[in-house]
Every structure is written in structure tokens, then in C-alpha cells.
Amino acid sequence: MTNDAVTLAGPLADRRAWRTDRCPIGKALEVVGTRSAMLIMREAYYGTTRFDDFATRVGISEAVAAARLRELTDEGLLERQPYQEAGQRTRYEYRLTEKGTDLAPVVLGLFEWGGKYASPGGRPPVTLTHAECGTPVHVTVRCERDHHVALPEVVVSAARR
DSSP: OOOOOOEEOGGGGSGGGOOGGGOHHHHHHHHHOSHHHHHHHHHHHTTOOBHHHHHHHHTOOHHHHHHHHHHHHHTTSEEEEEEOOTTSOOEEEEEEOHHHHHTHHHHHHHHHHHHHHTSGGGOOSSOOBOTTTOOBOOOOOBOTTOOBOOGGGOEEOOOOO
16 A cells, blocks of 8 residues: 655655644635535536526526635636627626636646546546647646656745745
């Protein structure tokens, strides 16, 4: 059995000193930690922009869709933009912001993991491919120098202030 644990360095090696209330993972989950929020973001990446389409495609009630879209907008992942069809009142569509787009690797990672471990036969019902070359898209961990980084190579240390 291999050890795939993250290496702890410096003061973080003593986990009793960690402040879990400041954990970036926990903070991120406060923003997008519900199934409906993540699926709304999935739909936004697929090009959905209208309220009714989010509710229908995610399979949630209008009340839940309204609450999640409001939360995602308040958090800055989506922004509301007015539109008006001929003879209709002004309505709003929801567009991805930079902050929302920056979440895409997380959602793609969940897609890849779910396709491998949660889909029948390890085959998701849709595939994600690179438009330019047609090959499958994969999420990987890379350092700033563009090296592939395996989990045992990740070192957790206190942030420099």
C-alpha cells in the first residue's frame, strides 16, 4: 500500500495548532457546498443563463433556484444582467464572472471523479473534450513551473505573511 498523504511541514506538522475555522476548503464549501449550487454552476459552464432553465435542468424548485442564484450572485460567482424579449417585462439572466470561471477546475474535477467512481461502468453520460484537438479533458495538479504534482509531493506549510 502506498502512502498518498500530503506532507506536513513547519508548525502545521502539529495539527492541534491548525485553525479549522480559517480553512480555505471550509470557506469554499460555505459558498458552493450544496448540491444545487454546484449543479447551477455546472449549468452556467454549459451555457445556461436563464432562471427557468437553471431550475429545470438542475431539477430544483423555483424557490431553491432563486435562493441558490441569489447566493451565487451575492458571492460574486454569477452576475445578473437584464434582458427583455419583445412585449415582455425586463428579466435577468445570470452570467459567469471571473470568480465563477475560476471555480471551473473544481467542478471539472468533480465531473472526472464522478465519471470514474460514481457513473455506471465508470462511464459518464457525456464527455468533455478539448475543442482544438478533440482529446479528453483531465484535471491535474501542477505547480507554477508547470510540473505535474502527485499528492505525496504536496507540502502543507504555514502561509508567509
